[in-house]
Amino acid sequence: MDSPFEYRYNRLTWAEMNDAIARQPVVILPTGSTEQHGRHLPIDVDLLLCESICLEAARRADGGVLVLPPIPYGLNYHHIDFPGTIHIEPEVFIAFCLNVTKSVAYHGFEKILVVNGHGSNVPLIDIIARRTTLETPSLCAACHYFSLAIEAFNEIKESAVVAHADEFETSLYLYLAPERVQMDKAGADDDVMGAYLSSDSTTSYVRFNDFWSRWTDLGVHGDARPATAEKGKIIFETAVTRLGELCAEWREWPLAERRDFHERPANTQIRW
Ligand SMILES: [Zn+2]
Numbered sequence: 001m002d003s004p005f006e007y008r009y010n011r012l013t014w015a016e017m018n019d020a021i022a023r024q025p026v027v028i029l030p031t032g033s034t035e036q037h038g039r040h041l042p043i044d045v046d047l048l049l050c051e052s053i054c055l056e057a058a059r060r061a062d063g064g065v066l067v068l069p070p071i072p073y074g075l076n077y078h079h080i081d082f083p084g085t086i087h088i089e090p091e092v093f094i095a096f097c098l099n100v101t102k103s104v105a106y107h108g109f110e111k112i113l114v115v116n117g118h119g120s121n122v123p124l125i126d127i128i129a130r131r132t133t134l135e136t137p138s139l140c141a142a143c144h145y146f147s148l149a150i151e152a153f154n155e156i157k158e159s160a161v162v163a164h165a166d167e168f169e170t171s172l173y174l175y176l177a178p179e180r181v182q183m184d185k186a187g188a189d190d191d192v193m194g195a196y197l198s199s200d201s202t203t204s205y206v207r208f209n210d211f212w213s214r215w216t217d218l219g220v221h222g223d224a225r226p227a228t229a230e231k232g233k234i235i236f237e238t239a240v241t242r243l244g245e246l247c248a249e250w251r252e253w254p255l256a257e258r259r260d261f262h263e264r265p266a267n268t269q270i271r272w
Contacts, residue, residue: 005063007055012066017107023063026111026247027104029097030054030070031125033118036082036212038165038220040185041173043084045165047072049172050117053145053236057243065247068104071097075120081213090124097128098135105136111250114142115243119164119202120209139255143246145239152238156231159223161190163200166222168235175232188223189216 006012009027012020032047042048051070058065074093079085088096101112112132114125125142132140150162159167174181191199192215199210200221212219260266 003059003062007058007061007063007065007067009066009068020066021108024110024251025061025064025066026113026251027109028054028058028065028067028247029100029104029112029114030067031074031097031114031116031118031121032070032072033074033076033121034072034084034086035074035076035079035118036085036165036219037169038185038187038218038224040182040187040224041165041170042180044072045169045173046074046117048176049169050115050145052176053239053243054115056236056240057247060240061244061247064251065244066109068100071100074118075124076118078120078209078211079219081211082219093121094124094127094131097125098131101128101132101138101140102136105132105138105140110138110255111253112138112140113247113250114140116142116144117146119144119146122202139250139253141250143243145243148242148246149235149239153231153235156234158226159188161222163191163202163221165218165220166224167227167231168222170224170227171229171232172235173232174227174229175236178229183224183227186224186227187218187220188225189218189220191215191221 030051032050034043036043037045054067058067073086073088075090076085076087080087104112114129116125122144129140129142153168157167162168196205197208199215201208
């Protein structure tokens with residue numbers, strides 16, 4: 001039987017919102033990007049994949065999760081040489097998302113989760129989650145949906161590098177909307193690699209991200225050619241299941257009172 005609870009935040013009326021606040025679901029903010037993803041994929045990849053996983057996890061959560069309208073743009077200046085990419089300055093992105101999470105906290109939702117779909121947003125969502133927790137009475141955590149599915153994908157993948165517009169993202173897109181994937185144009189590319197550095201370093205010793213037009217003709221990092229909808233289904237189901245588990249844990253997470261251990265009164269009038 002279908003759950004009676006709406007799982008899309010902005011489908012509720014304000015009166016219904018009071019019932020939702022009383023129920024204390026986890027409120028998810030999906031963050032994506034509008035960014036080139038090779039010659040074979042539309043530029044909505046990060047947004048579509050991330051939002052689809054959030055919505056399905058929420059639909060299955062029986063009132064335990066509400067999904068906000070997603071943030072469709074992110075930090076992307078390193079892709080700006082590819083037509084269509086939209087860039088938001090990191091300070092603007094952090095400020096904008098914080099305004100959303102603080103609004104949610106203002107209404108009394110105690111558990112907020114930023115679920116991200118764009119690699120370059122990772123350091124920014126960390127700051128957003130920390131600042132929301134430190135600057136409101138609510139708790140906010142952040143994750144990248146990709147991390148929830150990577151172990152399952154590692155069992156089935158046929159290419160070595162998992163990065164961008166690759167076997168992982170193309171498989172997931174093939175599962176969700178195959179009619180928009182141009183597999184005849186799918187290709188492979190790699191960044192410039194040294195012992196310590198690479199041009200698209202998000203996981204190796206040193207973090208460094210160069211302009212992508214300096215090292216790729218396709219806008220791909222990895223190999224999209226072995227992608228299939230069957231692999232995409234495994235990624236999708238794993239990410240949805242694990243996101244549901246994460247939300248259930250987060251919903252029950254204790255929100256304890258802060259305690260002041262100063263023996264003399266602290267200068268609480270000072271604000272940062
Ligand atoms: Zn992507």
